[in-house]
Amino acid sequence: MPKRKLDPLPSVAFQIMLALADGDLHGYAIMRQVEEQTGGRLRLGPGTLYGSIQALLEGELIEEIDRPDDTEAHQERRRYYRLTAAGRKVARSEAEKMADVLRVARIRKILRGDYV
Amino acid sequence: MSEKMYTRLLRIYPSTFRKKYEGEALQLIRDRLHDETGFKRVCLWWDLVTDLLVGLPQAYRNSYVATEAMSLSPNPDGIPSFKVLDKEPLRRGSILVGGAVSLTAIAAFGFVLSRPIAYLPISGSNGRMSPIESVLEHLNRATTSDTAVSDAQEATESASAGALKQQPRPWPAAAATASKPETPALGSGSKKGASEQGRVARIQTQNLNEHSSHLVALSKPSKTISENIMWRSFLINGNVLVNGQTTDLTISSGNSNSLKDRNQSLIPSGQPQLENASSAMIRLFQTHDIVMFGEVHDSEQEYEWLCQLVKTPGFSDHVDDIVVEFGNALYQKTVDRYVAGEDVPFDEVQKAWRNMVADAEPVSPVYGWLYKAVREANMEHPGKRGIRLLMGSPPGDWSKIKNSADLAPYETERERWYTQVVKDGVLAKRHHALLIMGAGHFLRGHDQALQFELAAQQHRVVSIDRAHLGPGNIERDLRAAGAKPYLVVFGTNTIDNRGDVDKRFDSWPAPVIVPLSGDWVGALPAQPVISGGHAPAIPLTLADQADALLYVAPCSALQTAYLSKADVDGTPYGQEMIRRDIILLGHPVSFPYGTHPLCVQPQQASR
Numbered sequence: 001m002p003k004r005k006l007d008p009l010p011s012v013a014f015q016i017m018l019a020l021a022d023g024d025l026h027g028y029a030i031m032r033q034v035e036e037q038t039g040g041r042l043r044l045g046p047g048t049l050y051g052s053i054q055a056l057l058e059g060e061l062i063e064e065i066d067r068p069d070d071t072e073a074h075q076e077r078r079r080y081y082r083l084t085a086a087g088r089k090v091a092r093s094e095a096e097k098m099a100d101v102l103r104v105a106r107i108r109k110i111l112r113g114d115y116v
Numbered sequence: 117m118s119e120k121m122y123t124r125l126l127r128i129y130p131s132t133f134r135k136k137y138e139g140e141a142l143q144l145i146r147d148r149l150h151d152e153t154g155f156k157r158v159c160l161w162w163d164l165v166t167d168l169l170v171g172l173p174q175a176y177r178n179s180y181v182a183t184e185a186m187s188l189s190p191n192p193d194g195i196p197s198f199k200v201l202d203k204e205p206l207r208r209g210s211i212l213v214g215g216a217v218s219l220t221a222i223a224a225f226g227f228v229l230s231r232p233i234a235y236l237p238i239s240g241s242n243g244r245m246s247p248i249e250s251v252l253e254h255l256n257r258a259t260t261s262d263t264a265v266s267d268a269q270e271a272t273e274s275a276s277a278g279a280l281k282q283q284p285r286p287w288p289a290a291a292a293t294a295s296k297p298e299t300p301a302l303g304s305g306s307k308k309g310a311s312e313q314g315r316v317a318r319i320q321t322q323n324l325n326e327h328s329s330h331l332v333a334l335s336k337p338s339k340t341i342s343e344n345i346m347w348r349s350f351l352i353n354g355n356v357l358v359n360g361q362t363t364d365l366t367i368s369s370g371n372s373n374s375l376k377d378r379n380q381s382l383i384p385s386g387q388p389q390l391e392n393a394s395s396a397m398i399r400l401f402q403t404h405d406i407v408m409f410g411e412v413h414d415s416e417q418e419y420e421w422l423c424q425l426v427k428t429p430g431f432s433d434h435v436d437d438i439v440v441e442f443g444n445a446l447y448q449k450t451v452d453r454y455v456a457g458e459d460v461p462f463d464e465v466q467k468a469w470r471n472m473v474a475d476a477e478p479v480s481p482v483y484g485w486l487y488k489a490v491r492e493a494n495m496e497h498p499g500k501r502g503i504r505l506l507m508g509s510p511p512g513d514w515s516k517i518k519n520s521a522d523l524a525p526y527e528t529e530r531e532r533w534y535t536q537v538v539k540d541g542v543l544a545k546r547h548h549a550l551l552i553m554g555a556g557h558f559l560r561g562h563d564q565a566l567q568f569e570l571a572a573q574q575h576r577v578v579s580i581d582r583a584h585l586g587p588g589n590i591e592r593d594l595r596a597a598g599a600k601p602y603l604v605v606f607g608t609n610t611i612d613n614r615g616d617v618d619k620r621f622d623s624w625p626a627p628v629i630v631p632l633s634g635d636w637v638g639a640l641p642a643q644p645v646i647s648g649g650h651a652p653a654i655p656l657t658l659a660d661q662a663d664a665l666l667y668v669a670p671c672s673a674l675q676t677a678y679l680s681k682a683d684v685d686g687t688p689y690g691q692e693m694i695r696r697d698i699i700l701l702g703h704p705v706s707f708p709y710g711t712h713p714l715c716v717q718p719q720q721a722s723r
Binding site: 012026027028031043044045046047048049050051052053054055058078079 | 122129133136137140141142143144145147148159163164166167168170171172174175177178
């Protein structure tokens with residue numbers, strides 16, 4: 001069931017995985033990170049964010065972790081999430097697919113060199 | 117405030133989602149409310165709306181079990197067992213809402229199923245039936261009580277398959293369960309009607325006392341048509357109608373009490389509710405979308421009244437179309453232009469009725485009268501949506517019909533074509549229409565099985581279960597398509613010398629329309645009243661066969677109108693009619709000219 005929901009990988013789930021690639025984050029931080037990495041084009045609402053997080057948890061692509069020791073008191077209720085090894089592999093695979101698409105688009109001269 | 121609103125919004129998410137993420141979701145909202153001000157605050161609510169659309173389906177797709185570490189391993193003892201995944205019991209509110217929604221859905225489904233299936237043309241079907249149509253046809257055939265009719269229709273379909281590719285798609289046979297329509301009262305009655313009631317009552321009492329014992333020997337105590345018709349015939353005339361002749365039943369005494377009791381339960385004693393024919397017809401359209409008028413062909417007085425009807429103020433306010441049997445569909449556009457008041461040569465227009473596919477005689481001029489009357493009625497109100505004449509005869513092109521094989525597909529499809537025209541041109545547009553066709557096409561209980569039985573019995577009184585009487589093919593199909601038709605037939609007092617019935621007809625302020633349910637008029641034998649004396653008496657009453665009777669004049673005053681000899685004899689039209697007769701009948705026939713009496717007296721008919 002989870003695999004079907006994540007295959008193909010939804011863009012929101014992929015963005016969340018990318019956001020978690022640099023380190024463990026809680027929900028609000030994930031939302032901000034996704035907003036930043038998409039240039040403000042994607043701002044996740046709670047329903048989308050936690051729905052996707054749940055799907056990723058069920059797919060074992062991310063995992064919930066214990067609170068980091070240095071969290072402030074008001075952050076105690078927050079849950080933190082971490083990219084699993086499987087999740088990192090899936091994210092890499094997805095990025096490679098996109099890179100292939102980019103390469104083809106560049107060969108077809110749909111994209112210019114500005115895009116890496 | 118905003119947080120409260122979002123808390124309420126979260127209630128539409130799955131309980132498992134709320135249980136796990138409600139706190140974090142609210143925390144996220146709080147964070148955003150804290151961080152985002154001004155225009156961004158407005159954007160926040162927009163984000164929440166779009167988030168609802170995107171995130172809600174996702175939230176319901178998740179199973180919420182994979183991370184619960186819940187054991188789903190089989191029972192170690194190998195005994196099958198259930199595991200309840202949701203720890204939280206259903207709330208009362210959820211049960212109530214779910215129950216209410218389910219009941220509403222079931223009620224709506226039941227209501228939809230109970231409704232007649234409205235006809236809507238399916239464009240682009242290339243003449244093929246949709247799966248739903250196929251199922252409907254199958255179901256209707258399976259429940260049709262009149263097997264003979266069904267078989268005849270199938271034979272007709274197979275005979276005409278492919279030959280009528282230009283015709284509308286045949287529609288499945290209608291449900292045989294179509295019920296006989298209710299018969300609303302047409303008027304509040306008249307003083308003459310009241311006096312008639314008294315007369316009828318006196319006649320009934322007198323006849324009961326005089327002739328009861330003989331009837332005991334003739335009739336059995338069952339509610340069959342044979343019994344009813346005997347009683348009715350006896351009570352009305354003091355005679356029994358058999359094969360157009362009368363047999364006097366002079367009886368002296370005996371058993372009057374039991375017969376009287378039984379008679380009171382069988383004989384309708386109501387007075388006929390007479391109403392001016394034109395106003396009655398217009399008023400019928402307030403409660404019926406379709407009024408079927410079963411005509412007697414070529415009747416002069418009948419068509420004079422029809423012409424008067426279409427010109428009656430208010431008729432065009434209630435009636436959109438008149439569907440006529442005497443109009444070849446090849447000429448629909450020409451007729452449309454003609455009745456709209458355009459300058460169309462009459463020679464072109466009259467091809468519409470002169471080129472009907474099934475007429476063996478030069479066509480009566482009465483039909484042209486109606487075309488002209490509709491045109492004049494429309495021209496009296498320029499700019500107003502006028503009455504449209506719809507051609508109910510199949511589009512057979514006589515210039516291409518060389519033999520009976522060429523003609524057969526059109527001739528055998530006449531009723532189906534007519535029905536389809538009504539469905540496409542009237543019902544699909546939610547119009548109101550007057551349908552004019554020979555009464556034989558409309559009469560109820562006019563199915564082949566019954567006619568065969570009557571013929572076999574030489575039209576003597578036979579025992580027929582009334583429950584088998586159903587609407588004709590056209591009415592049945594229209595009812596199945598959602599129409600609410602009312603059937604009026606043309607008739608006259610053609611039972612001369614049979615008691616005082618003629619005098620009662622004579623007292624009516626003709627033209628009148630008389631409902632047939634529950635009065636002595638409806639109890640009259642349908643034939644020869646409807647045919648004007650041409651047909652032998654049958655064990656069906658007028659009430660069995662129609663809703664109302666149109667009476668315009670006594671039998672002695674009615675005439676049929678034909679073209680003059682000069683209009684036919686030796687003319688190209690006359691020669692063409694001889695050619696058509698050979699195709700239709702195999703030989704030429706002598707044509708009637710001028711006017712003739714419509715009625716054939718029973719004595720004449722029997723000779």
